Amino acid sequence: MTEAEVFSAVEELARNARAASYKLSQLGTDQKNAILRAMAAELRARTAEIVAANALDIAAGEEKDLSKPMLDRLRLDAGKVEAIAKGIDQVVDLPDPVGQVMEKWTRPNGMHIHQTRVPIGTIGIIYESRPNVTSDAAVLCFKTGNATILRGGSEAFHSNTAIAAALQAGGETEGLPAHSIQLIPFTDRSSVSALCKMDKWLDLIIPRGGKGLIETVVSQARMPVIKHYDGICHLFVDAAADLDMSIKLAVNSKTQKTGVCNALETLLVHSAVAATHLPAIAEVLVEKGVEIRGCERTRQIIDAIPATEEDWETEYLDLILSVKIVDSLQEAIDHINTHGSHHTDSIVTGDQAAADAFLSGCDSACVFHNVSTRLADGEEFGFGAEIGISTDKLHARGPMGLRELTSYQYRVRGNGQAKW
Template identity: 50%
Template sequence: MRDATLAKAAETEPLDATTLVAGMAAEARKAARLLAALPAEVKTAALRAAGGAIRAAAPAILAANALDLERGRALGLGPALLDRLLLDPGRIEGIARGVEAVADIADPVNTVAAEWDRPNGLHIQRLRVPIGVIGIIYESRPNVTADAGALCVRSGNAVILRGGSEALNSSRAIHAAFVAGLAAAGVPAAAVQLVPVADRAVVGALLAAQNLIDVIVPRGGKSLVARVQADARVPVLAHLDGNNHTYVDGAADPDKALAIVRNAKLRRTGVCGATETVLVDAGARGQLGAIVAMLLDAGCEVRGDAAARAADPRVVPATDADWDTEYLDAVVAVKLVDGVDGAIAHIERHGSHHTDAIVTEDAAAADRFVAGVDSAIVAVNASTQFADGGEFGFGAEIGISTGRLHARGPVGAEQLTTMKYVLRGTGQTRP
């Protein structure tokens, strides 16, 4: 109800983004203190109620999504972006199940990460505790509204969500159902707030909300993340672009290679785990033609080096920019490289340290690839599209962190906690 009131006011009054964010943050801080103290079973029940409320609200969510899709088409959004925006009954069911999956994972709050005794008799514990208030800025995926809300509740954090303008109606409908479920189970609705307007000034206000918001998580394209990292006065947990690679080694099983490459590129082209470049070992040159033909026949544009073009005349010449591009579409770059070391060198130069895979039956080659590729996720004989918190057993994820501090890889509930050290003594004093 409060969000609807704010949204209506913003339509008739000039928006003061700083005041809006400060007010939301103050409410979030109060909710965070309550949430951090709630027993795990209360949060579990609330998340299950939220999942059920989303399922029950499917007609309203679909109607809201239809408005977003109509606007997206009018704005000229491409097929991949429209697919990211699209909701149907199956996807809404998936969102509800995702929330329920987060309800089923172990609560990380106050778990003991490590403990030990000191010679002076002190017993030291390192506990996981909530971060506090999290701001999440994301683009056109309406499911993030529920995924992020669920993970923050599970980890004891309050959250302020700022979704993309393209999905505003869908996000509002999902959020309304989600918080109704929370409130019915005793979790304060202010624990999960959605910025009710699309004004971009709010992003700037969130980034400047030092001492009001504890960490910002951007989830979106390179330009969004770059802006957040450049302008934020709040710590940032970055989800960078997924310029991912699948390397087909000379010792790869041909059938396995075809299946993995097809899935890695084409299962869903608009997700961050999609492969954007296929690297083929010069020792597997005989497989290059089959790989390229499979992709082309499946409707994927292939941009390749001289070897790829020689393998199939339908291949478009690759430019230098292609090796650095996250297409998020049915386009892929293909290149012949000199073994594992050549693949590692190409990935180090052009990759985004997100997710990279090797297909090989040679255990030594796999080990060398794993050791040499500096990415958040490295896959052996598996599709890069497993770069998803749900597939890791996290229930859901906020994003794939490609940084090296605090959390790296899928950011689930556990990664949204920080540490507290507890010292238990029997009267010790320091000499």
Template identity: 45%
Template sequence: MTNIREIIYNLGKNAKIASQLIRSVDITKKNIALKNLKKNIELNADKIIEENSKDLDNAVKKNLSPPLINRLKVNKDTINGLIKSINIILELPDPTGKILHEWTQPNGLKFKKISVPLGVIGVIYESRPNVTVDAACISLKSGNALILRGGSDSFYTSKFLVEIISKSFDEAGIPKNIIQMIPTTDRKAVDHLLQMTEYVNVIIPRGGKSLITKIKSTSKIPVIKHLEGICHIYVDHEADLEIAKKVILNSKLRRPEICGATETLLIDEKIKQKAKDLIMPLKELGCEIRGDKFIQSIDKSFINASEADWSTEYLDKILSVKLVNGINEAIHHIQTYSSGHTDCIITENEDSFKTFYNNIDSAIILKNASTQFADGGEFGFGAEIGISTDKLHVRGPVGAQHLTSFKYIIHGSGHERP
């Protein structure tokens, strides 16, 4: 049997060839491929859910946590979400071939800076099979080849989705191997992928902290990191408390298992008598509250928050809560514990917002809105490969327009450099 290294290197070689061929494919053909995919997902919806049930059965046998199982689950709503994303991506302009800047030098040389695809992208993800479709669509739209490595938890779902995607793209005449999936769950496959500097241009990991740390330390290829989402909400003393209640509830409990879910709530001590009103709706919906001494005094079911809680991404119905002495202490807490993902302030004071914005160095800052808007779809990108907590190349949701680089074109008329 062919060894794993050979399998992965063949994927890389094929992807590089495909990445060169896709550059000459126009946006019309790409959009036909996306329409084919939308049609084939609709036609195969029941089969997708059937394959997903195999992954869900395995997840139960492995005693995965309920939040992880929720991330893994595909149902009719998930299918509808994929269709909605594809429709939005269809409407997006081609992010490649755009003139980003042009100018003429005094010597008459004419310069253009033009957007181009990155090339070959390796996406490594864990238990979210929707990433398979999202990554394929925005990679195609931006003219990139894609190598996918889904986690063992979502293997059956992702494998079948790749079959549908490949069929859809083939029907539109898209170059073969524009999307490939690593056909094994053996972890050695990832190790080989991370060394293929001659074939792969960038690695995008989506998963837990341990996955990101391993890839960052092992990869010889540039990595666009998606670190954990330790997201905060600070309720200022000049907040509209009705807005605060709604935003806190949605930020934590709409989908507690996603990276945009709030994990820590900070309340200005000037409104500490309103803290119960802000927190109890969460408790009533089954959220565990871990807090400081004052927060614990509100309800006997609230437990002590340890030092570790302030830096924990729960991805579950758990929230750490703390009183702070004004906006400066809130900022200090967030600066200490934030992962640089998404942070929010609830306030009616514009100066307070400006202070918060200028001092919190996260990819996404919200005012009076749920942290769960940290999503490429909500940004109008159609989908995302991840939410980058890096500062170089791309920051925040990574959509099709972010999977590009640029090159310069210079026009002369026999110019010679003196």
């Protein structure tokens, strides 16, 4: 397809999504839940079909020599399809934020103002290899009354197509409006740029994937984008930090799972306790197989590879940890604000004033006191589901649940109020 053909095909999808969004915004919660149940049922009914479509992607991926982790992320079996369907069941059980009155008040002239949650409208989701995102993202957007355009990775094209078709077909049996969930039906790369220009029809783009993809979307999109580039999370062991808690939280934050955005990447240690705490923490980390890259002062206390300036801004996503000794709480905060990614940063301390200063001083979506960074997560926060974690500050920050997929509208009722 030429770029112009891609553009006009994407525009057609986007225009249709807008039309669908006006129907979606009028659906009640019960009908949306009936549609969701029908989607889950159809996904289960089409398990064999979906697994067969996935086999095509796997075969093509093997031919293209995709890495084993990539193939693992791509692969579906009956159990994974069931897990996707179960995800839908869970979304059925979540409360619907649409229609909630956030605030209401009456003005001296008698106008009654309601600030009411409404769907955002139309959302483009651009994502990479995991085919379950096709369902997870579409279903959360649907529950909140939004129409979606899905642009998955080309390596998962057959899988994504089969999943999206099941959602749409299942949903339609319960009245899902046409074009509510549309997967871009071709793999041309220029469809990403085309989506970014659809600000007339698309209210929001959520890119989920590597930094390159997100950079492309940020530089091209004319509509709002909600994203997170990376998670360079810090744990600060304060002068008043309990030793056992320091060990526990450093080890959990770093090693419980490494390839995730809320894993620890840099440990900051107050110089007042470095001599006592750092060796004890390092011992357990090293036992767990963690490679330590330390600043000069760290290396005077424990064995460590010398850390470079680059280490302070690197998301390892691996069993590697950078360690720096700082002389004050303020130095820790400054380091985090300068080198971090404004995702999640935690302090270990028994000093309430230090904790408060850290929490209000760090410019991060999630700021923790005596809690593992791994708990920065929609499920852990109790949101029931998570569409992603935002390191932006506008609209949604941190873990995003259903509420973050809504906008609001001022509904004003009066009896002839005018301006004089």
